[in-house]
Amino acid sequence: MNLWKILTSFTFRFMLIYVLALSGAVFLVMAVIYGSFTYGYFEDLRESIVEELDTLTLIYEGQGIRGVEQYLADQQSATSAGRFHYLLTDSDYNKLTGTLDKWPDYREFGDGWVSFGLDVTDFSGSGPELELLARPQTFEDGSHLLAALRYNDIVESARLVFKTLVRTMIATVVLGVIGGFFAAASTLRRIEKINEGISDIVSGDLSQRIPMGDAVGNMRLLIENFNNMLEQTESLMQGVRTVSDNIAHDLRTPLTRIRNQLSQLQQEVPRSDEERVRALIEECDGILSTFNSLLRIAQLEAGNRIGNFSRLPLGALVQDVIELYEPLAQDKDIELHSWCDEIEFDGDRDLIFQMVANLLDNAVKYTPAGGRISVAVKEDEAGGVLLSITDSGPGIPETDRENVFQRFFRLESSRGDQPGNGLGLSLVQAVVKLHRGVIRLLDNHPGLRVEVSLG
Secondary structure (H helix, E strand, O other): OOHHHHHOOHHHHHHHHHHHHHHHHHHHHHHHHHHHHHHHHHHHHHHHHHHHHHHHHHHHHHHHHHHHHHHHHHHHHHOOOOOEEEEEEOOOOOEEEEOOOOOOOOEEEEOOEEEEEEEHHHOOOOOOEEEEEEEEEEOOOOOEEEEEEEOHHHHHHHHHHHHHHHHHHHHHHHHHHHHHHHHHHHHHHHHHHHHHHHHHHHOOOOOOOOOOOOOOHHHHHHHHHHHHHHHHHHHHHHHHHHHHHHHHHHHHHHHHHHHHHHHHHHOOOOHHHHHHHHHHHHHHHHHHHHHHHHHHHHHHHOOOOHHHOEEEEHHHHHHHHHHHHHHHHHHOOOEEEEEEOOOEEEEOHHHHHHHHHHHHHHHHHHOOOOOEEEEEEEEOOOOOEEEEEEEOOOOOOHHHOOHHHOOOOOOHHHOOOOOOOOOHHHHHHHHHHHOOOEEEEEEOOOOEEEEEEEO
16 A cells, blocks of 8 residues: 555554544643642752741750751751751851851752752762752841752753653653554555545446445445445436436337338429438437437447457557548648657547547537647557647637537537537547547637546
């Protein structure tokens, strides 16, 4: 299966967007939760420092430096890690007592709170620098007190949580992409099977059904409903074919008998009535021609000619049609040029011949005397076949280029000038669709350019 088709499929893109959005949402929720936790942690730190400062202030005011030293010694022996760090200095910031060697250079946060770094080697001889949150206080005698608590734990936790979140997001995205790839591949495989079945059905084989395979859930229900719709369509088309056969039997045969009887009558009537009989015969021929064209279009749209496909030398076939119309072009002094490459193509020979003949007939019919017609057959960029017929006639207005494929539609400018029943291009379009092609009508400046892509 085509890798690019999987990566650009709706299923894969939906899974990728879903995984990214989910990962982003989880990251955002975790960030909010961790932010709330961090805020609470620092609130507890600040409350502890304020309580410790209040305690030290009471001791200092009641017992002086000796009381503070005794309290600090008790605190240090109570916890092996030394949770708090203290420093009591005189008015000139000379150390009186405490666990810190000197008054630190700190960063102020506002509202009396400061932060500074402390190298652990000052105590244990090894280890990283500690980050401490502190609050200084000045007494009435000018001495200074500083109580600090470290917050490295929360910083390390933040780094750990951030790394964990990032790695989790990456793992989630990678697993989501892999899962999305396999989900998209499975979905595309089923869709391609459905498309293959639909292509056969569009080609005219209404007996085909979409294979159920291992489809489950909504996909299985979709296939079942589609197959039910096909059964109804096949039944309706069979009814249309039956009606067409009845019309062919009930109308075409009597019209043919009338036409034959008029031919016999033409030889028996006086010369003065011969023209009138000839006109009636021509009217019958026109009705039969229209009737046959309608039946043929209906058969093509039903896909009844798909079994007549074979390998054709398209360039040679188109050249045969050109030779057929060369005398008509010469009678109107029209230059007829062709460039037909030898290209093999799978199709119905008679229908392709009829399609090219209709297009070339229109070109000769509407190109004025002294004009120019060009016919080309070549391979297109997609590896298919491109047939183009250009003329120097009046062309078709852009607003009518879709309408001309409708049955019995004729341009107002050509109704009185050229004979026809408005079914030629309808038949051409039916042949093109049967061969899974596309027909385009373009400007030739002046004239019309008809491009037919097949295969």
